[in-house]
Amino acid sequence: MALHVKHLPAEERRAITVETVVELAAEQNPSDITTAAIAKRMGLTQGALFRHFPNKDAILRAVMEWVAERLLSRVDKAIRSVNSPGAALEAMFMAHVGFVAEHPGVPRMLFGELQHAGETAPKRMVQTLIGRYGERVRKLIEAGKAAGELDPALDTEAAVSLFVGTIQGLVMQSLLAGDVQRISRDAPRVFAIYRRGIGSGR
8 A cells, every 4th residue: 555655646645544544443442543553554654644634633533524424425325315204214224334334443433532521623523423414314204204104293302312322232232242244234123123113103
């Protein structure tokens, strides 16, 4: 990788830096990732790395931007691929699961940022991402209620929390088991239970 990275344009090198951090986070505790380790994986000096990012915090902000853009883009594409709110919820759920299976370092970084006691820029970005994600789920649930697909008396906020929490639970179990592909295997059965719980009963 080193020879290629050294001769890439600055923007591409920044993108590869972000992807490198995500890869490293899948292999070790994200908080232990150093700029030296990032540079070494890329075959660069720390000085070369700092020409694109002033410090580690700037790298983490870029990673969170990358995650938000990629994840929301993927779920939006999944939502557009179907024509009913219920099917869109399932498509969104599976798209999110697929993203985690491809990038297991991402949830480890998100969970790590949320554990910080103080306010940090990356933590605020994670909170914003969760808010934007939840809004998409909320709209689909309201649309499902209006279309008669979901229980009209359904507590929308509770259903949103359960949707997000169900994915988080699957992620945690797969990480604890050391088998990231477990999330893909379990997701269809787990979503089926969630879907029955919020259904209209028809």
